[in-house]
Amino acid sequence: SEKTMCSPMPDPICLVENVDGSLCVNAGAVEHLSKYNQPVVVVSVVGLYRTGKSYLLNRLAGKQTGFALGSTIESKTKGIWMWCVPHPHNTGQTLVLLDTEGLGDVDKGDSKNDAWIFCLAVLLSSTLVYNSRGTIDNTAVEKLHYVTELAEQIKIKSPASRAAEEEEEEEEEEADSQFVQFFPKFIWAVRDFSLELELEERGRVTEDEYLDFALKLKKGLGIKNTNYNLPRQCIRQYFPTRKCFVFPFPASQEKMVCLENLDESEIFPKFLNATQQFCDYIFAESKVKTLKGGYRVTGRIFGHLVRTYVETISSGKVPCLENAVVVMAQIENQAALQEGLKVYQSGMEQVRSLFPVNLSELSAEHQKMSNMANTEFMKCSFKDEGQEYFKKLLGAVDKHYAELIAQNREASDKKCQQILSDLYEKINERVQRGEYAKPGGYHLYCTHRDDAIIQYNIHPSKGIQADMVLERFLSEKSVEAKLILQTDEQLTESEKKIREYLSNNNQPVVVVSVVGLYRTGKSYLMNRLAGKQTVAGFALGSTIESKTKGIWMWCVPHPLNAKQTLVLLDTEGLGDVDKGDSKNDAWIFCLAVLLSSTLVYNSRGTIDNTAVEKLHYVTELAEQIKIKSPASRAAEEEEEEDCNFVQFFPNFIWTVRDFSLELEIEKRGRVTEDEYLEFALQLKKGLSIKNTNYNLPRQCIRNYFPTRKCFVFPFPAPEDKMVCLETLDEGEISPKFLNVTKQFCDHIFAASKVKTLKGGYRVTGRIFGHLVQSYVETISSGKVPCLENAVVVMAQIENQKAFQEGLKVYQNGMEQVKSLFPVKVSELSAEHQKMSNMASTEFMKHSFKDEGQEYFKKLVEAVDQHYAELIVQNMEASDKKCQQILSDLYEKMNERVQRGEYAKPGGYNLYCTHRQDVITQYNSQPNKGIQADLVLERFLSEKSVEAKLILQTDEQLTESEKKVQ
Incomplete structure (x- = not known):
């Protein structure tokens, strides 16, 4: 059970030692207490020495013997002794009995030491028994003078808490009044009582009435009365719950010296009866020891409490109830934290040994061990205010769990990468051999790639990174796949031109799209934004046939920002009766939204309900565009995505053409163009189907386009000249129309921002080209465009290109030093450092959203690999050159060896001379490497x-010559 119980203590042990007036804790006793997790009821007995305190405690323990009883005038008990026994009435509690050193021992003669013994008994007890002999007269009360010193010896609040009180006097008074909350019940046990319980003028009284009479205060403020009242006042104030027991003599005088050895038959029945009443009262009325805040004290906590108070007293400081609780809470809760964390960490080691595992397995084990850790913490914790240590445990568990997730992810990642690497090996060899660089090569490549994916998917125990690693792998191979596809296909000339133009445009782009029903004059506005009026721009239709098909682009310098490009997109007219494909119109509208910084919706007449309903495409956007990839969305709620649209959608402008009304609203009078738009988008109250249908397009426009603007254009010219609007001189066009057109253009130039992507990345012309291709290919494949995926794909394309450009700079730069091989290591290293920096700079110039520096690290690796190859080539060149020099220099010596010129006396000396000449000449040769x-x-x-x-x-030969001589 939670409140575990250790084996009973057979005999009392010393809890607080008192050696030469110095108090110290017995570590063995505290160690024993640490095994008790049950709440404790603490009963202390204090009193003058040789008054029979120990006997009462032995009876409370249900024993005849235990605490030492002295039969002489010498005090037997020194310090404070403790006996832990099971509570006789409450099985879930432990009764802790404290026998204190006798007060007023003449041999000791240290009243200050006695005061601290008394103070400790008060601090540690649930019930304090004061034991005296004879009667409760003035002398007896005065001998309890220690109670008058309690206010000096005990503080309720810490200095920090007291500092927050407004006035010191109020604080002191408050502390005195608060003592009652933390002090024990008080019992006065009067031993060897031989009088009758009668009071003059009152007759027979109870024991409690007898005590209260003895504690009665005298009236008057004289010194004598004040001294008389002081101990009584303190007892009454600090111990409002008081009880008195009077004990007659237990036995005849001659038998008193061996009281603990007497049989019950030898003890007076009245004494036994009083003893039984005393014990019954203690068992029934003594409560579990509690601390400030009502926290129940266990044996383990009681041990910390004793140590804290004794150490405080020994250091010369005043014990503080608040500080003691704080210290104990810190000790207990730190230990509880460690125990809880140990349970969690030990439990998680088993699942860790199985990595990689599925997230569900890891999560289930985490949940199980977290609960066990929490249970262990709760079992051991104490007064964890604000759940400080519990939160620390949660934090430590979460941290360890995060580390385990990371380790499991890494194990899964590593295993999955190896599987894919093995499966893709043959495909990679075919790529290297150029087997896919032919007509139909892309289809063959896709077949082989899909086979590898199937084999990968059926491989067991891949862990949580299986899908992510596959997605990343395919993403890394997407550039390769795209290159194979491009080789397999023949791009049209116009596509090549667009790619070429955008790929060379590194300026940020401001993208303005115009959408609207066909034949509403969209193209005219775009031509004016481009600073053109004539047929040199977007085509204007003068018949009922739609001129613009698909989306047309015009890139012009931004008129206000020389470092930006203005990209104008003229879209195919919506609602073309010849086309009759509303789905196609929806995707045209969707693309305009995705690609634009500013979206212009162009209509004619007025903004009435019909006009709003024709903009029904806005209601389909939530189905046609996703912010996050499926992997990201899996962890989030659906509603969050819709509210995020506003971060990535363009500014919205509604241009109303051929407007012939006055800008007035009933009951409001004259209004601005923007107010006119807001009035048109006003929602109807009520939840009827009619109101819901009416509100839907308006609600979507308001939600998705919080930044809205409106321009109303009058008729530009008489009806007979409207068919050739693009060829008219400005003098033939209405001044009001020209004025509104200028306001419209000025607003676009000033308010339209650079196109940005998720994460705040500014789009350049080159990136815009990738963006268009990514979205169009996604739509053409029947999938829903995803902003997050688009950014990822573009980042891969851009960073792969940046990687190639950086590597190219390095390789080209190193070709010069390579042509000089062999060279010194210092020369090669210096050139390597220089070109590495230039390669890094080139990469940074072209890179885009290189998260985790993935591609930059690839560049560094590629540069290092190329450098390693150059080092080898330089060594080989040096080796080859040095061999050639030595071969040339040694040629003549070799001829002499062949002719036997050294085969004579003194030939070796000649050989060594020639060889040394060769070495000298070799060493003098420059640039050997x-x-x-x-x-x-x-x-x-x-x-x-x-x-x-x-x-x-x-x-x-020399030896032969010698013999001949």
């Missing part, structure tokens, strides 16, 4: 056999 010494050493090693043979020949 890093292998010079190694090649020479190898060369001489190879010639060592030849030299030894010449030396042996020389020695033999």
Whole structure:
């Protein structure tokens, strides 16, 4: 059970030692207490020495013997002794009995020490028994003078808490009044009582009435009365719950010296009866020891409490109830935290050994072990205010769990990468051999790739990164796949031109799209934004046939920002009766929204309900565009995505053409164009189907386009000239129309921002080209465009290109030093450092959203690999050159060896001279490179056999000459 119980204590042990007036805790006693997790009822007995305190405690323990009883005038108990026994009435509690050193011992003669013994008894007890002999007269009360010192010896609040009180006097008074909350019940046990319980003028009284009479205060403020009242006042104030028991003599005088050895039959029945009443009262009325805040004290906590108070007293400070609780809470809760964390960590080791595992398995084990850790913490914790340590445990568990998730992810990642690497090996070899660089190569590539994916998916125990690693792998191979596709296909000339133009445009782009019903004059506005009026721009239709098909683009310098490009997109007219494809119109509208910084919706007449209903495409956007990829959305709620649209959608402008009404609203009078738009988008109250249908397009416009603007254009010219609007001179166009057109253009130029992507990345012309291609390919494949995926794809394309550009800079730069091989290591290293920096700079210039520096790290690796190859090539060049030099220099010596010129007396000396000449000439040769010494050493090693043979020949011939002589 939670409140575990250890084996009963057979005999009392010393809890607080009192040696030469110094108090210290017995570590063995505290260790024993640490095993008790049950709540404790603490009963202390204090009193003058040799008054029979120990006997009462033995009876409370249900024993005849235990605490030592003295039969002489010498005090037996020193310090404070403790006996822990099961509570006789409450099985879930432990009764802790404290026998204190007798007060007023003449041998000790230290009243200050006695005061601290008394103070400790008060601090530690649930019930304090004061034991005295004879009667409760003035002398007896005065001997309890220690109670008058409690206010000086105990503080309720810490200095920090007291500092917050407004007035010190109020604080002191408050502390005195609060003592009652934390002090024990008080019992006065009067031993050897031989009088009748009668009071003059009152007759027979109870024991409690007898005590209260003895504690009665005298009236008057004289010194005598004040001294008389002080101990009584303190007892009454600090111990409002008081009880008195009077005990007659237990036995005859001659038997008093061996009281603990007497049989019950030898003890007076009245004494036994009083003792039984005393014990019954203690068992029934003594409560569990509690601390400030009502926290129940267990044996383990009681041990900390004793240590805290004794250490405080020994250091010369005043015990503070608040500080003691704080210290104990810190000790207990830190231990509880460690125990809880230990349970969690030990439990999670088993699942860790199985990595990689599925997230559900890891999560289930985490949940199980978290609950066990929490249970262990709760079992051990104490007064965890604000759940400080519990939160620390949660934090530590979460941190460890996060580490385990990361380790599991890494194990899964590593295993999945290896599986894919093995499966893709043959495809990679085919790519290297160029087997897919042919007509139909892309289809063959896709077949082989899909086979590899199938094999990968059926592989067991891949762990939580299986899908992510596959997605990343395919994403990394997307550039390769795209290159194969591009090789397999023939792009049209116009596509090539667009790609070429955008790929070379590194300026940020401001993208303005115009959408609207066909034949509403969209193209005219775009031409004016481009600063053109004539047929040189977007085509204007003068018939009922739609001129613009698809989406047309015009890139012009931004008139206000020289470092930006204005990209104008003229879209195919919506609602073309010849086309009759509303789904196609919806995707045209969707693309305009996705690609634009500013979206212009162009209509004619007025903004009435019909006009709003024709903009029904806005109600389909939530189905046609997703903010996050499926992997990201899996962790989030659906509603969050809709409210996020506003972050990525363009500014919205409604242009109303051929407007012939006055800008007035009934009951409001004259209004601005923007107010006119807001009035048209006003929602109807009520939840009827009619109101819901009416509100839907308006609600979507308000939600998705919070930044809205309206321009109303009058008729530009008489009806007969409207068919050739693009060829009219400005003098033939209405001044009001020209004025509104200028306001419209000025607003676009000033308010339209650079196109940005999720994450705040500014789009350049080159990135815009990738963006268009990504969205169009997604739509053409029947999928829903995703802003997050689009950014990922573009980042891969841009960063792969940046990687290639950086590597190209490095490789080209190193070609110059390569042409000089062999060179010194210092020269090669310096050039490498220089070109590495230039490659990094080139990469940074072209990179885009390189999260985790993935592509930059690839560049660094590629540069390092190329550098390693150059080092090898430089060594090989040096080796080759040095061998050639030595071969040339040694040629004549070799001829002499062949002719036997060294096979004579003194030939070896001649050979060594010639060889040294060769070495000297070799060393003087410039630009030999890093292998010079190694090649020479190898060369001489190879010639060592030849030299030894010449030396042996020389020695033999010389010996022969000597013999002849």
